[in-house]
Amino acid sequence: MDDCIFCKIIKGDIPSYKIYEDDKTYAFLDIAGDFEGHTLVVPKAHTADLIACPEGDLAAVFATARKLAKHFVEDCGFDGANLVNCTREAGQQSVFHFHVHVIPRRNGDGANVFNTRPDQGYDLASIAKKLALKA
16 A cells, blocks of 8 residues: 555655564564554555454464564563554554554563553443354
8 A cells, every 4th residue: 555654664665674584474663663563564565454354364464473573572581462453543553554562571660551440330241242253
């Protein structure tokens, strides 16, 4: 896609700090600078978000994300990792090319990636009934 910043990065039109690449995925450091090693994993084929992503590309992105998380922990001295995806505007997606954030973590780093709210008092039984998906 011509105006997609991630497509431009994949093509080499915009420089990036590449961490990993294979035939279906490209992984590079997020320029936010918020976490040491914060990496974005994207499919090379443009797709807007998680929901639109073809199954094969989705599997490839998560396989790469797992490979990187394992590498960060086993080879690079991190203690854990967060995998984060934001889907669509309501889900706080800011670049509309599907991507997964792999955020390496250290014990005691003080970061709270998973923001929690106090119990909202939802009726879990009725929510489960409303949202249930049959296989």
